[in-house]
Amino acid sequence: MTVTTSHAHRHQPEPQDTARTDPHSGIVLRDVTKSYGKTEVLKGIDLHLDPGKVYGLLGANGVGKTTMMSLICNHIFRTSGSVTIDGEDPAENAKILERTVFIHEDQRWHDDYLVKHILSALPSFYRGWQPELAERLLERFSIPRKTQLKKLSRGQRSAFAVSISLASRAEYTFLDEPYLGLDPSSRNIFYEELMREVSEHPRTVLMSTHLIDEAANLMEEVILMRQGRIELHADSDAVTSSMTAVRGIEDAVDEFTASYDIVNSQSLGRIRSVLVRGSLSPRERERADRLHLSVETPGLQEIVAALGILDHDARQADVHDTQNEGAMS
Numbered sequence: 426m427t428v429t430t431s432h433a434h435r436h437q438p439e440p441q442d443t444a445r446t447d448p449h450s451g452i453v454l455r456d457v458t459k460s461y462g463k464t465e466v467l468k469g470i471d472l473h474l475d476p477g478k479v480y481g482l483l484g485a486n487g488v489g490k491t492t493m494m495s496l497i498c499n500h501i502f503r504t505s506g507s508v509t510i511d512g513e514d515p516a517e518n519a520k521i522l523e524r525t526v527f528i529h530e531d532q533r534w535h536d537d538y539l540v541k542h543i544l545s546a547l548p549s550f551y552r553g554w555q556p557e558l559a560e561r562l563l564e565r566f567s568i569p570r571k572t573q574l575k576k577l578s579r580g581q582r583s584a585f586a587v588s589i590s591l592a593s594r595a596e597y598t599f600l601d602e603p604y605l606g607l608d609p610s611s612r613n614i615f616y617e618e619l620m621r622e623v624s625e626h627p628r629t630v631l632m633s634t635h636l637i638d639e640a641a642n643l644m645e646e647v648i649l650m651r652q653g654r655i656e657l658h659a660d661s662d663a664v665t666s667s668m669t670a671v672r673g674i675e676d677a678v679d680e681f682t683a684s685y686d687i688v689n690s691q692s693l694g695r696i697r698s699v700l701v702r703g704s705l706s707p708r709e710r711e712r713a714d715r716l717h718l719s720v721e722t723p724g725l726q727e728i729v730a731a732l733g734i735l736d737h738d739a740r741q742a743d744v745h746d747t748q749n750e751g752a753m754s
């Protein structure tokens with residue numbers, strides 16, 4: 426990972442910080458639900474995104490990240506609850522929607538058009554459009570201007586999409602893993618450009634990603650979704666310091682962690698690695714030392730992966746229950 430600038434423009438919010446100066450500014454979701462048929466995908470989301478901050482939207486496959494972003498951007502309808510951007514409902518609200526950009530992995534453009542044709546149309550969609558920035562980004566990503574969109578490679582299409590998100594300079598920017606097709610050096614260009622852009626022109630960015638550790642420096646706050654709900658919304662440093670990774674010989678780890686809330690436990694031979702909630706007091710660290718255990722602050726990705734395993738287990742249990750119900754009927 427080459428983005429080494431640490432949280433260049435960070436504020437230091439308290440975990441679960443919802444006390445804002447203006448309760449209407451930014452994006453506010455209140456008790457938002459979304460169902461597809463009988464399946465409730467979003468189960469009552471309450472969320473406040475401040476203007477000018479970068480948020481990481483994290484969670485296992487299928488927890489509802491795309492659904493939540495699509496709903497804020499009015500690409501799909503919510504089932505209940507309310508969504509406002511700067512106090513206004515974005516539904517059918519051109520004034521609000523022209524200040525937002527939503528880029529997702531399966532983005533569709535007019536594929537027969539040349540790159541330069543799409544570029545010339547974009548200023549009418551985004552009032553903050555930056556033509557020079559767009560040109561510079563195309564240059565950096567080596568995207569040919571005189572090529573039809575359908576002839577771009579997957580990675581070039583992703584690079585084109587992220588270039589648009591940056592050059593739109595939209596106050597509300599939603600990035601739903603559009604960087605998936607990008608090779609590592611292109612991703613680094615994207616992280617670098619995003620960092621520069623938000624430092625010089627603060628805007629609200631909500632970005633979902635499974636490449637958590639490499640994007641962690643960009644995220645001021647993380648929003649972790651589990652099973653259609655928001656499990657955690659906090660400053661990213663507060664999230665990593667909310668858990669501790671304990672590793673060592675299994676008997677010693679078991680003895681040490683017996684009184685802790687264990688989030689995840691994995692073993693390789695006799696070596697056990699356990700993630701527990703909370704941080705350790707100096708006295709507890711001494712006890713860990715005596716048992717020859719290693720104690721570390723886990724990375725964001727490790728925490729999200731551990732919670733994802735819980736999600737997976739819960740889904741398996743659901744499937745199991747459904748099968749049992751089926752067997753009984």
Ligand SMILES: Nc1ncnc2c1ncn2[C@@H]1O[C@H](COP(=O)(O)OP(=O)(O)OP(=O)(O)O)[C@@H](O)[C@H]1O
Binds near residue numbers: 461485490491493
């Ligand atoms: N149009 C649809 N009809 C029915 N179910 C849908 C539809 N779109 C999404 N879903 C379901 O809603 C749930 C949430 O999907 P969503 O795409 O929001 O997840 P996600 O968190 O973005 O996942 P991923 O990390 O895999 O992109 C999934 O179970 C998915 O199958």
